[in-house]
Amino acid sequence: MNTVELTVNKRGLQRTIEPRTSLADMMRDTLDLTGTHLGCEHGVCGACTILVDGVPTRSCITFAAACDGADITTIEGLDDDEIATELRAAFTREHALQCGYCTPGMLVSARDLVLRLPEPDEKAIRIGMSGNLCRCTGYVGIVRAVKSVIEARRARDIASEPNAGRTVLGPAGSGHKACTVSQQLASTRPATTETMPAIVPLAIPDFTPSTVMKQSFTVAHPPAKVFALFDDITTVASCLPGATLTGTPRPERVEGAIKVKIGPISANFNGAARVERDDANLAGRIIGIGNDQRSRSTTQGEIRYRLLPENDGAATRVELAIGYSLTGMLAQVGRSGLVRDLAARLVGEFAANLDRRLSGDTITATASAAGLNGSSLVLGLLRDRAARLLQRFTGRGDAA
Structure with missing residues (x-):
């Protein structure tokens, strides 16, 4: 059991709870504040x-014990709040509610927008409210209500509050803790059309991959020659479709990007990696981290390789273990079977480029500049899967 001390709706209290208790369950079951509604209980619908x-927080996926010392405000605590009062009137006026189940969460999120947005921008309002789902209204009335409150307050010369008073970044409930350098908010800057650089840690951390795939290929060159080429980071990157380097690579930190496009989905992962080599065993490891700002996706990857002689040392078999973890929007479309097939074809292209480079041929930068076009890879793997399916139904071992 855990003892937590909270300030809830301006009232200090202490409760003993089980460690697994969510903040939403504590509000509803322990404190009887049932205005906090539970919908999906996965942090998706925003009702809680x-x-x-x-700071607006999904209470269904926040542990109450993690908020020890925090200041909590539920919808009941906003009865006398000026902005919430104006929003309730606007919701009624604009017919922005029907069944009302989502409304408490809507009002909390809308209040944050009224505080932060300097202008009643409809697009910004829709983006800001996109984390709150409603099955009744169609959102038109909700957007109108929020927009009208912002317009009215700005007309009364009530200025917006940059960051709505936030002074730190971090997990929900962390605002009462001491602010660290990494948590400090940067000064507000005008939005631009340029892509902001991804934030990558200075030290590339170790991690345990959620998915590991094993691949291998053979090149007609001796292991020593292949291992020497693997020490040339720039050359290895030129063999990987979609990869580019930025700055001068060093074993402890290699900065770069990889572009991926699969149909309508495109991503540009900016990041960094470190390179480790085991000269005695002709083996090594590349471990990195990257972010795609557009999809707000993050990936960590690890490639372990080992070189084995073949044909009395005239050729080399390259054994790879590829591990990765993916979070964010792209994780929702990254089915393991599809990723595995794409990785196999990517390794095939890398092997062909590597063999050409070892043979003295020059590799153009066309593929890197255009990015990794997964569409052709997907079409290829779909053909292969169709052939295997046909083979299963016809019972033939040589289906075309």
């Missing part, structure tokens, strides 16, 4: 949104 240290 409350304020933790002034």
